[in-house]
Amino acid sequence: MQHPITLRSMHANQSGTIDSVSATGELGRRIRDMGLVPGTQVTIMGRAPLKDPVALRLRDFTLTLRNNEADLIMVNVNESGENRQ
Amino acid sequence: MNATMALMGNPNSGKTTLFNNLTGARQHVGNYPGITVEKREGRLRLEELDITVVDLPGTYSLTAYTQDELVARNFLIEKNPDAVVTVLDATNLERSLYLVLQILELGTPVIVALNMMDEVRRKGVTIDTKRLSTLLGVPILEMVARTGEGRETLFREARKAMLERPAHTELRISYGHDLDQTLDAMQALIESSNFLGGRYPSRWLGLKYLESDAEVLALGQSTPDVHARLLEMTSVLARHCRETLNTEPECLIADYRYGFIAGLLKDGVMTRPATQARFDITDKLDAVLTNRLAGPLFMFAIIYLMFEMTFTLGEVPMGWVESFFGWLNETATAILPEGLLSSLIVSGIIDGVGGVLGFTPLIMIMFFFLSFLEDSGYMARMAYMLDRVFRIFGLHGCSVMPFIISGGIPGGCAVPGVMAARTLRSPKEKIATVLTAPFLSCGAKVPVFLLLAAAFFPGSGASALFWITLGGWVMALLAARLLRSTVIKGEATPFVMELPPYRMPTLKGMCLHTWERVWQYIKKAGTVILAISILLWAAMTFPGPSEEQTARFADERLAAQAMSWDSDQALEEALAEIDNAEAQEALRTSLAGMVGTALEPMSKPAGFDWRTNIALLGGFAAKEVIVSSLGTAYSLGEVDPEESTGLSEKLRTDPAWNMWVAVSLIAFVLLYAPCFVTVAVIGREIGWKWAAFSVAFNTVLAYGVSVSIYQVGMAL
Numbered sequence: 001m002q003h004p005i006t007l008r009s010m011h012a013n014q015s016g017t018i019d020s021v022s023a024t025g026e027l028g029r030r031i032r033d034m035g036l037v038p039g040t041q042v043t044i045m046g047r048a049p050l051k052d053p054v055a056l057r058l059r060d061f062t063l064t065l066r067n068n069e070a071d072l073i074m075v076n077v078n079e080s081g082e083n084r085q
Numbered sequence: 086m087n088a089t090m091a092l093m094g095n096p097n098s099g100k101t102t103l104f105n106n107l108t109g110a111r112q113h114v115g116n117y118p119g120i121t122v123e124k125r126e127g128r129l130r131l132e133e134l135d136i137t138v139v140d141l142p143g144t145y146s147l148t149a150y151t152q153d154e155l156v157a158r159n160f161l162i163e164k165n166p167d168a169v170v171t172v173l174d175a176t177n178l179e180r181s182l183y184l185v186l187q188i189l190e191l192g193t194p195v196i197v198a199l200n201m202m203d204e205v206r207r208k209g210v211t212i213d214t215k216r217l218s219t220l221l222g223v224p225i226l227e228m229v230a231r232t233g234e235g236r237e238t239l240f241r242e243a244r245k246a247m248l249e250r251p252a253h254t255e256l257r258i259s260y261g262h263d264l265d266q267t268l269d270a271m272q273a274l275i276e277s278s279n280f281l282g283g284r285y286p287s288r289w290l291g292l293k294y295l296e297s298d299a300e301v302l303a304l305g306q307s308t309p310d311v312h313a314r315l316l317e318m319t320s321v322l323a324r325h326c327r328e329t330l331n332t333e334p335e336c337l338i339a340d341y342r343y344g345f346i347a348g349l350l351k352d353g354v355m356t357r358p359a360t361q362a363r364f365d366i367t368d369k370l371d372a373v374l375t376n377r378l379a380g381p382l383f384m385f386a387i388i389y390l391m392f393e394m395t396f397t398l399g400e401v402p403m404g405w406v407e408s409f410f411g412w413l414n415e416t417a418t419a420i421l422p423e424g425l426l427s428s429l430i431v432s433g434i435i436d437g438v439g440g441v442l443g444f445t446p447l448i449m450i451m452f453f454f455l456s457f458l459e460d461s462g463y464m465a466r467m468a469y470m471l472d473r474v475f476r477i478f479g480l481h482g483c484s485v486m487p488f489i490i491s492g493g494i495p496g497g498c499a500v501p502g503v504m505a506a507r508t509l510r511s512p513k514e515k516i517a518t519v520l521t522a523p524f525l526s527c528g529a530k531v532p533v534f535l536l537l538a539a540a541f542f543p544g545s546g547a548s549a550l551f552w553i554t555l556g557g558w559v560m561a562l563l564a565a566r567l568l569r570s571t572v573i574k575g576e577a578t579p580f581v582m583e584l585p586p587y588r589m590p591t592l593k594g595m596c597l598h599t600w601e602r603v604w605q606y607i608k609k610a611g612t613v614i615l616a617i618s619i620l621l622w623a624a625m626t627f628p629g630p631s632e633e634q635t636a637r638f639a640d641e642r643l644a645a646q647a648m649s650w651d652s653d654q655a656l657e658e659a660l661a662e663i664d665n666a667e668a669q670e671a672l673r674t675s676l677a678g679m680v681g682t683a684l685e686p687m688s689k690p691a692g693f694d695w696r697t698n699i700a701l702l703g704g705f706a707a708k709e710v711i712v713s714s715l716g717t718a719y720s721l722g723e724v725d726p727e728e729s730t731g732l733s734e735k736l737r738t739d740p741a742w743n744m745w746v747a748v749s750l751i752a753f754v755l756l757y758a759p760c761f762v763t764v765a766v767i768g769r770e771i772g773w774k775w776a777a778f779s780v781a782f783n784t785v786l787a788y789g790v791s792v793s794i795y796q797v798g799m800a801l
Contacts, residue, residue: 021336024333026150026578026579027579027581028335028336029146029148029150029335030145030150030579030581031579031581032335032336032339033145033146033148033183033339034145034180034581034583035179035180035183035343037336037339037340037343038340039340040343045368045371046371046375048375048469048470048472048473049375049376049377049378049380049381049470050470050473050474051473052472052473053469053472053473053580055375055469055584059177059179059180060176060177060178060179060180061177061180061583061584061585061586062367062583062584062585062586063581063582063583063584064465064469064580064581064582064583064584065580065581066472066476066579066580069579069580069581
């Protein structure tokens, strides 16, 4: 099994499963409330024109995060790379 | 019989559409005491029941981090509504249920309305509503709020709930062995000590301690011994979680809640089609609208179009409002005997309130477009695309709209601009946006700039305006950066934002939303703004010239009439000259004139004499007044801001004026205190303390910039 990588370093259309979320305080709470908890499938939808924020699909909706927020989320990338949930 | 029904749900769940559908125009929008969260209430009659429907703010959770969530939570606990309807976007069931679980843990009986079932069916997804209802132990109904489908079932369920008042039973979710054990112990302690008077469910209080909920912790301090023991239990558990699982209790709670939801939806409660359409309409639109190249182009085109349409379409009804007040002005002048009363009613009340109400059409059209952009889901995309730029200055992607509307394109207006900042959900970024948006060159400042440009930079009005506009942007962004690193310091609010699916907004929703804003604005015009207009009128009227001076002007008039003139026209001109001189004298001897004169030593370093000072004081009423007051102060009589060539000629030849005075004045007008209508709106949006701050801060900043320009310019 490969090592988890940060959500920031994933590229568009890549999918994976969240391994851990290290955000704390208000940010951590918001991230968890939106359903970004370990075990969740995410797919990167794309990035804003200036490469930040990043848009991702999870649990039937699209969420955007700033790159520095995405740094706190570790993901195990799916082997096949492009799979959707 | 009276009853209360509360609507809860995630943002974009169609909660407000349902609310509009239920209550129609019988609604009222206010604020919860002391905070800026909107309180939206409406009425609904259901047979013998007279129901007050409360549309609680849209939230994703029920923690204590945002005011919206606190308001919703406290409403459930303290008001104990007769029925609570949670509106869910059924296309997004997992995340919506997260909020439902939290309400159920609080013990509040709810009716779950699965909204947007039409989209669910279209996608080929099936939801076994009956089984989900049995599993959760609450009534669940399917609906489509836009079309009214499911309305009758909702009425039936709501009526049943209100008449039968089902008992409060708290949902018990298992949070795993360690947490459950601690929660049980906490529950026993809370119940045996009657902690907080039994007002809150005991297990829920325990959960809130584990989540370190700021509000509950503050409440708990009233019973220090129990509070201390609960904190001790929390820290023991937290240490244990860190050592064994390398995580926090808070994180485990969220994990288990989502786990519980996954458990609810398995075994055929929700089934997806085997082959799901790879792209739906939202993905197709986003491929273009947020594309790296096409996205920004579309965005600028949409902003520009909206701006042009607001101000082009607004011009016509604005003309009507203006001519109505013009007519009112003439009628009042004709009916009332000349004197102070007539002056008060005409110049103070009619002109003051009329000037303010003249903005109504603009606000109406602007909010109509704005609700379209917001309700359709495009506003979130704008924030997404621009966030990177605005973040540099401590702002948020959503700050772009208030800036553009305030005059990011010359001709805007800070009044609707400040109101547009409502779309910002992050408090610090919102304050910074509201405080800096008035730096942009609004339509009322433009005539001042054109006047000064015509006088000192003949033939380059357009390029002057371009540089001034750019200057406005630079100052607004830099000031935002300054404020965000001083008085509104603090980490950026997390961006974590949903990009909702594109949906066609309902016309009814947009109209109601627009009307709400316009009505709030009109109410303001009738109260605070009326009072300030009268004050400003008094300051520019009293104490007025002495009797001798008035007598002297009367003598001059008689003398002029006694002289022989070549034509009637020449006599008219001579008399007009005397009138203008008298108006100048009256202004100079008024309170505003005296203040203007007294301020001269202070304003000299910026190059302004008493005349400019008076004009600037008048500009606090409305920036257009600067041109007309300068006209009076230079005894040219009333100067039409649109037609000021005579005044610009006068300024060019006046020895007290030169290019640097003009540049200094342009900078001052661009930056100094917003007009009082804007100040009133700022007060409403973010509080009167900030409104006062904006007057002081902007004026000090403007003074600093103007003095620097003038001093450096004159030294060159």
